Amino acid sequence: MRLAPSSKPIPAVRAMILAAGRGERMRPLTDHTPKPLLQVRGKPLMQWPLDALLRAGISDIVINTAWLGEQIEEYYGPMPSVSSEPPLGSGERTGFRYSSEERDFGYALETAGGIARALPMLAPREQDVFWVAAGDIFAPEFPFVRETAQQFAASGKLAHLWLVPNPPHNPKGDFALGSDGLALNEAPEGSTRHTFSAIALYRRQFFEPPWCTVLPGNPQGTAAPLAPLLRKAIEAGQVSAELYRGTWIDVGTPERLAQLNADE
Known part of the structure; x- marks a missing residue:
């Protein structure tokens, strides 16, 4: 991440795991099990990003749920654990x-709507930077590094x-990368677009006016996708x-799930 470092420390960064989707392409596996709880190499799919966050010392985590969300809340409960087993214990952490x-609301709010809904828990005013995955x-080895968040904040x-x-199912990619480290909507001549990993750092202001038209905290339950917001902010540099x-x-x-388990 090529950003100017800052000597000013920032408070402990929070994170959000997106787990509200219906998983239509995963049916019939997701008819009775939420996609994030499908087993990958012996533990739930969503446990992999959770473990990476917890190893990095990020334990204040918001999880949004919708389809069969009660199963996720029942499985994990209130206490985090770097483990393939459901968290159990005294609740000290x-x-x-x-x-x-x-x-x-009775439905999922899509990515931007869901983040906006969780914003009061995710990014209090004293700390407006947060991870989303x-x-x-x-992506079991992804580094959720505190210094990276600090550089982003600066x-x-x-x-x-x-x-x-780009994986085979998304050959045209989503965004390009400029030589100055800025994201681009279109690739310059001679380069290519890449696929958005669905891992990012965000600032609270991105989900507030004028960038996001959803009301802060999304009390009305507005469903809103993320891509249009990103493209607008990318255009503005x-x-x-x-x-x-x-x-x-x-x-x-x-x-893809079967192949991943077969390659264990």
Whole structure:
């Protein structure tokens, strides 16, 4: 991440795991089990990003849920654990918190709507920078480094995205990477776009006016996608990015899930 370092420390950064999707492409596996709880190499799919966050010392984590979300809340409960087993214990550590979209509104709020809904828990005014990672990606070695968040906070940008080489199911990619470290909507001549990994750092202001039209805290339950917001902020030069070349798999179909388990 090529951003100016800052000597000013920032408070402990919080994180959000996106776990509210229906998992349509995963049916029939997701008819009775939420996609984030499908087993990957002996533990739930969403446990992989959770473990990476917890290893990095990030234990204040918000999880948004919708489809069969009660199963996720029942499985994990309020206490985090770097383990393939359901968390059990005395509750001495900071716990997971849930933004239960199905219970609150009866439907999922999509990515931007879901983040906006969780914003009061996720980014209090004294700390406006936070991580977001999808609960259906396999990136077991991704480094959620505190210094990276601190550099992002010092940059003044609204978002920092991790891009990955394009997988076969997304050959045209999503965003390009400029030589200055800024994300681009279109690739310059001679280069290519890359796929958004669904891992990013965001600033609270990105989910407030004028960038986001959803009311802060999303009390009305507005469903809103993330891509239009990102494209608008990228056009304004407010989004940085970098290429991640570690293990990354979008576990989006039963075939990809089976292959990942077969390669164990």
